Amino acid sequence: MPRVNAWLAESGGHWLLVDSGKPGTTAALFSGIASAGCRPRDISLLVISHAHYDHVGGAGRLKRESGVPIAIHRSEADLLRTGGFEISDGLNGLGRFRAFLGRHIAPRSMFAFEPAEPDVIIDDERRIDDFGFTATLIHSPGHSRGSVSLLTDDGCLFPGDLAITQPLPGVWSHMPIYGSSAQDIKRSWRALLDMGAKHVYPSHGRDFKAKELEDLLERYA
Numbered sequence: 001m002p003r004v005n006a007w008l009a010e011s012g013g014h015w016l017l018v019d020s021g022k023p024g025t026t027a028a029l030f031s032g033i034a035s036a037g038c039r040p041r042d043i044s045l046l047v048i049s050h051a052h053y054d055h056v057g058g059a060g061r062l063k064r065e066s067g068v069p070i071a072i073h074r075s076e077a078d079l080l081r082t083g084g085f086e087i088s089d090g091l092n093g094l095g096r097f098r099a100f101l102g103r104h105i106a107p108r109s110m111f112a113f114e115p116a117e118p119d120v121i122i123d124d125e126r127r128i129d130d131f132g133f134t135a136t137l138i139h140s141p142g143h144s145r146g147s148v149s150l151l152t153d154d155g156c157l158f159p160g161d162l163a164i165t166q167p168l169p170g171v172w173s174h175m176p177i178y179g180s181s182a183q184d185i186k187r188s189w190r191a192l193l194d195m196g197a198k199h200v201y202p203s204h205g206r207d208f209k210a211k212e213l214e215d216l217l218e219r220y221a
C-alpha cells in the first residue's frame, strides 16, 4: 500500500488542506492537523486532488464534524458524493497488474470511504482568494479525468498524483503508474510549469523542485 500525503498549509491565519488520506487513517490525519496547531473547524477549504480512495478518506468526517468546505472537479464530484470506487487504467505493466487487482481481486471494502457533499465544483480553473489563499485550482488531467492541482501565486504546486516521488523498480521517475496516458500527464506538467510552478508537494513521496519535471519532460520527449 503506498503512503499518501495530506498537506496542510497556512496563510494569514487561514488553513487549507490538500487531500485527506486513506480510509482508516483519519485518526492520524486529525492528530496531524492538531499537532500543527490547527483545529479542523479552522480549515477554510479541503481540496480533493482527485477522488481515488487514498485521498478522500477523511473528507466525510471533516465535513460532518467541522463543516469544512470541500473542493473537487466536476467530473469526480459524484464519486465523493456516493463513496464511489474508480481506479485509473495502468500506464505500464505494473500499473495494469495493480489496476486489475484493484478492480477484480481486492475486496471492495478496502476502498470504502465516508461520502461527502462537495461545496466548490471546479471546471477549468478557480481562484480561491475567497478562502484566504492567493492561489488557483487548476484542472490537470492525466492521472484521473478530474485531477486538480493547487498552484499558489508564489509557485508552490500541489499536483495530487499527477507527479509523484515514490519510485518503484522499473517505473518512470515522477510519473504515476495509473492514468489515461503519459502524453496527457506530460501535457499537464507543461501547463503547470508554464503557469509558474517552482516547488512541488506531491500526494505520494517527498517534495521536489519543479525543475525536475522540466528536465524529465526533455528526457521523456
Ligand SMILES: [Zn+2]
Binding pocket: 050, 052, 143, 144, 161
Ligand atoms: Zn490516484
Ligand SMILES: [Zn+2]
Binding pocket: 004, 052, 054, 055, 161, 203, 204
Ligand atoms: Zn494516490
